[in-house]
Amino acid sequence: MLVKGQIPTKEPKVLIGLVLPEDQQKRVTIKKSDSKIDHKILVQHDTLLLDGNPLSRIHFNQSTADSYFIIHPIQAGRGFHWEKHITIQVLGSIDISIKDGSLFVINQIPLEQYLMCVATSEMSGGCPPALLESQTIAARSWLLAADEQKHAHLGLDACNDDCCQRYQGMGNLTETAKKASQATRGEIIMHHHAICDTRYSKSCGGVSESNDYVWKESGKPYLRAVHDNPNPTLPDLQTNEKFQEWYSQDSDCFCSPQTVPEHKLHQYLGHVDKTGSYFRWNVTFNQNELIKLISNKTNNPFDSIQSIKPLKRGLSGRIIQLEIKGHLNGIESIILLDSEYEIRRVLHPHFMFSSAFFMKKSLDTHSNIDEISFYGSGWGHGAGLCQIGALGMALNNYSTKEILNHYFKSTELEKIYD
Template sequence: MLIPGVIPDKEPLLRVGIILPEDKQNSLSLEISDLHSTSILINNSQTVLISDKKIEISVNETGIELKGQKGVESVKTLKFIQTKNDGFILVKPVIAGRGFHWAKQISVKLPYTIEIEIVDNSLLLVNELPLEFYLACVATSEMGAECPEAFIEAQTIVARSWMLANIEQKHVNLGFDVCNDDCCQRYQGINNLTTQSKAGAMNTRGQVLMYDSKICDARYSKSCGGIIEKFENLWEDTPLPYMQNIPDAKEKFDVDLTKELEMKKWVNSVPRTFCSPHYIPENQLKKYLGNVDEEGKYFRWTIKTSQQELVKNINEKLKLNVKAVLSLIPLKRAGSGRMLELEIKYIDSNDNPRSVIIEKDYEVRRILHKMFLFSSAFIIEEVKPEGSDYPDEFIFKGAGWGHGAGLCQIGALGMALNGYETKNIVYHYYPGSKLKKLY
């Protein structure tokens, strides 16, 4: 595993969680691409050869049960070791979009080493592989293989920087560096590996963004919506000089999205930013997106929710006793228009007027939607029938997809499609940073 605070001088191995205990998965299917170059280490002690390409794995009362592998019945841990670099193990099902409304089950082809054990009565599957191979897979898991070279290289540098900065360590207690999904970085094995993504890793091998002798915590999202967000508005209250509120545009413009009237004008307009249809028409966007991304509008979007749906979401997620929502009032916005404080005025089951304040972008997105809102940079329209005491529908009109800090993937794509070079792209999104080759 990566060591916090240590800048590597050679390529490290990375441990990626593919199936997590929170997935509550008790079975999976494996298909081995090359029997002769794959072996199994059982309980970290006994090595056996693979006897069948297809193996069914499940959890039973005594451990992990294998069907399709002769001489192995129930074990505590499994380690599949592949000695050929072009070999893979097909694993299914695997969750993509874990915890989000676009979640779906996919199959993934995993290279190198796979470890399986039981944690909290569910399967944990970890893929261990060299960092640069991982990065080649990430670039076209995050976005599609049709993306231009400058974008793929920029995405690879940013992903490498975030990975080696190793700040968050969300899964260290489970013994791996990152998970396979939007919680960390999308990794779908070699499913989307291309000649272009391999070249992106090779051409930028070992390169990271540095600021003040430290690797940049280079976070990124799908679409900023036109204004890049500050780090401290989303996570720890510690400003990062290279993650600031700046327009995602060639030319600076003056707009204050902390003010509600300005925000309404912004959402109802299509400013000339890199992530806007001015640079990449939305009818062309699908061919550049990752395979698990939804088709739809990313720069500007509209979602409608009924009074009943909203009440259900709030009661389930805040454990309140809401009878009806009277209004949703933005109290504080960040520079990109993302919501930092939102007041929910409601009446409880005894018809008493009450209110609750939701803080932080993430919580606003989580609470107002069954799964997760695209972003918290939205305005609210209330549809209130004549004679009614409260709205029967709420319309959210929003900008962007994700937290909006750091590299805007669709904006970086727009830059690359319009002739910007790799270094210009990364320096735009992380101002003041410098590229450095570590190994």
Template sequence: MQEPKIRVGIMYEEEIAFQLNGIYTLQQNDKTYTGKQTVKYINGKIEFDGLRCKTEEFILKPENYENSSFELFDVTIGIKFHWERKENQCFKGSLHILIENEKLTAINVLKLEDYLASVISSEMKASSSMELLKAHAIISRSWLMAQVLKSEALQSSKQIYQTITESSEELIKWYDREDHNTFDVCADDHCQRYQGITRQSSNAVLRAIEATKGIVLTSDGKICDARFSKCCGGVSETFENVWEPETHKYLQAITDGKESSLKLDLKIESNAKNWILNSPDVFCNNNDKAILSQVLNDYDMETPDFFRWEVQYTQDELSDLIKRKTGKNLGQIQDLIPLERGLSGRIIRLKIVGDEKSFIIGKELEIRKVLSESHLYSSNFIVEKENIKNTIPSHFTFKGAGWGHGVGLCQIGAAVMGAKGYSHKEILLHYFKNAELEKRY
């Protein structure tokens, strides 16, 4: 098998400004371009260099892949997260632009290993320990190849990828492959954070990628859908409790400590409460800034309370937030009742009780989106109510654990393991039980 090329969705706008650093050829007219350029969506067509063409894809290829790059201006990163912002980003490879829903989508097409160099430097500091970098190179490569294969299988089967179950009383929704039909993965946290060559890769990152080139995690001969999140909060979650109801034996719940077998049943409400309100001795329970800075970029370090966190709302704030996010007027909020928790304690189905009606939401990301202007850190929380009058609390305090979905590798836990001297193989097999390492190209 040869090294694959992949398509990464970068941005989605009516007008895209960019700079070509090198000579690029436009496939549609065979002309060459360099320097600053602008492409616009106008009346169903792509406008560029005085040309208006209604085409499926507008493709600019570099004459020299290794020494050329293009810079996209005002790329939004951290979409709908609390640290959302815009920045200019540079990329190797080709720039593809296509029309989608009366806007333009910019797609970067490049070699898989070049993509990994950016992902590892974007997801964590390029100065991380070598064993952590190797581990992340392998899971990022595995996850990406699994997504490409999954997309191909869905397209060939012509199945409708169903992510929603909805009634007047309940909405169960997960977020995964539903947005990406024209490219393999997006560049934001929805997939893997990818910022081109904007985040300069260190020699250590490049050595880690070269040392693991073509190596993936497999289970029963299939490439693992190797997920990861910032902080599991002490116990990892299973795949089927976050995404489609499909069990992967390598994505199971484990305690993020030296003893990785799960001893507490966090599906039980009292156990989950005790777990969240305590500070267990696990790898990701760590405040060492030198270790955390390996995983957390500057804007991630703006979040100091990822392992155990607290958010407060007034009655007016919470009832208004839920009304806006669900589109349903439940009245004043009386209670939030976990109907089902996963093995990590994350809430899978949550009943929101209002004085006018009740509504059930799930899975974990939908819960996080409804209960925050951006994203609640995780769905692993309990709710404390204050000043209850006529069944209506005046204030709510959410006390929670972890940052992200918690499935697969815990980045902060893995950083601590790397700092403690664990090898990349030991790190991977701690988080991905029943998996093995295999070289595919």
């Protein structure tokens, strides 16, 4: 595993989880590209079976440098609105074991081969080179900074999904994407001689978020809120009134449809992403839908929902503390949601695009919400690089360096290995 604070001097191999114990997956099929055999791997009564034969562990190596593995099914978008099962093609080696009664599949792969696939899983291989290069450098720095290591207990550097960074194998690779990764080989973003923990998300919505508002961690000097616009002045979005006023005004951002038209987004997004409106969006629920949603997501059987009130907003307008008031078994009750993640999880059957929203509601005769509409901006946590904004910059001929310096202030680009 990668170690936080260590700067590699040669290309490392990384450990990526393809099937996690939490997926509770019991079967997977693996085929080598140069073989006709479909290996069927099963977990049956806590025993690992390879084509019917019990084994404690299964290991596959690439047979030649050009060969790869075809693996099915692999989860993409765990828990998000775009969740699906996909087939992936990967290089490196595959290690399969049982963990907590389910399959645990790890792909060990040289970092640069992994990154090539990340760039074209996160965004399409048809994006301009400056976007793919910026995306690759950010993905490399994030992994090598090893600051989050969300799956360290499993001995993994990252999983294959949005929870860490999207890795859907070689299926979407293009020559431009290969060139973008080769052109930036070994390049990372540094701040004060340390590798930057370069977070990114799909669309900031106009202003990116400071990391300490998104996660319960200290503020990082290079993860500050940035106005995603050539004019660097940050609008004040920390009150409901100011956020609502700004919402319909700031329309010429790098991530807005004015720069990247929404009907063209499908050319540029990852192939599992649905196209739609991400810069500005809205969703409406009635009282019954709200009761069902909030009761299910919070495990509190509400009889009615009376109010939903933002208590605190970050610099991008993302709500980071929200109060829900209603009746639980006839008694007036209040619950507090205290992160942008929790707010997005609770207020949508799948996952709300972002917590940067204001609400318009009507009340019924019992002072409950009759209907409520959420008007939001952006997609994702909003900290660090805005992927659609970086695309907008690349389409307007900004260089890789300019893009990275726009989102990650006071940082340097450095090559740490050849």
